[in-house]
Amino acid sequence: MSLPRLLTRRHSSFVPRYAFPKYNIRKSDFKGHQMKALKKFEYLAPQLKMIIELRDIRAPLSTRNVLFDKILFSKKYDLERLIVYTKSDLMSHANSREYLKKLASWHDQMNEKFIIIDCRKVSDAKNLMDIINWSSKKTLEEGIPLPMGFRALVTGVPNLGKSTLVNSLRMLNADTYDPERIGRRKNIKVAKTGNVAGVTRSTSECIRISPSKSTQGVYLIDTPGIGLPGRASTDQRFLAQALCGCIKNNLIDPVILADFLLYTMNLQNCKHGEWYSSSTTNPTNDIDEVLNRLKSLKDLRKDDTAIALKWVNEWSKNGRDIVFDVEMLLSPDEFSYKDYVVQELKKLSDFEINAASTIKRHGANRSVFQL
Known part of the structure; x- marks a missing residue:
């Protein structure tokens, strides 16, 4: 998805990802x-x-x-x-x-x-x-x-x-x-x-x-x-639902989910301190780098999956003033809600x-x- 004219970031030289990588994940948990x-x-x-x-x-x-x-x-x-x-x-x-x-x-x-x-x-x-x-x-x-x-x-x-x-x-x-x-x-x-x-x-x-x-x-x-059944869902919709707690966390690799969280964070300005360690002074698109920064002394022996799961759960339950649907960052000229609903119904x-x-x-x- 193209995301032109996004918010001006404090770290002007940093360029966030305007599209999320394509992972091989399920798109639905329709039972x-x-x-x-x-x-x-x-x-x-x-x-x-x-x-x-x-x-x-x-x-x-x-x-x-x-x-x-x-x-x-x-x-x-x-x-x-x-x-x-x-x-x-x-x-x-x-x-x-x-x-x-x-x-x-x-x-x-x-x-x-x-x-x-x-x-x-x-x-x-x-x-x-x-x-x-x-x-x-x-x-x-x-x-x-x-x-x-x-x-x-x-x-x-x-x-x-x-x-x-x-x-x-x-x-x-x-x-x-x-x-x-x-x-x-x-x-x-x-x-x-x-x-x-x-x-x-x-x-x-x-x-x-x-x-x-x-x-x-x-x-x-x-x-x-x-x-949503699979035909009406997408990777990003499923990942956003997971960040909201609508999907059980064992259905998606926590590192992939953490990477999607990082993707959405880097497209927004944080209103309360930092999204992650040094996000305002040294932002990054590398999820491995973020997970390394998140490790405290007591977490050094934990693997990336455990760190990612902890970080995702904290933002899912208590994260403030963050948007998981990037369309909310677009102008009316770039995204039409009515057209979106019509296309979903098709x-x-x-x-x-x-x-x-x-x-x-x-x-x-x-x-x-x-x-």
């Missing part, structure tokens, strides 16, 4: 239970009023799942879509203004609504709850009959905080809560959570998030993370999501799909 969840998603669509799609704020393209676009753009269902960017705690207020302006411009092209949150914060959960309640109230005012209540399905690629968000919204109506972090409450979780991809393996029952006395019940349905032109075939295989056990 059978994810396809099953996708089919159930389409089967449940007539019962739903809203799709809440989670994405990582650091990789808005790589954590976008075109499979959901294929269903929603078919116009078969009357569904409101709300895009929820997670990990807002990793994007500081000082650096987010220009970033948010670009995101807003992108979503305006597709007439998409979005919000940025930290799934664990009470105030953010309340803001999202207000949006859901407003949509539910709107259906009542328009006289739209919803005999099963207002239902929203929470979806996205793996490990973006879907179950954490479901728990946060559910606990807003609990009797007691921690005023700072919902995650510290003593209430029993209604959705299982974890720090690795693939904790949720099946679609949940309806989880009520509205007060019991509300005029119209509001329900959430938690789903397993759904990755890759799935013959990809079938047939819920009916799954129902036929289950035979009389239709309870698999009924909520």
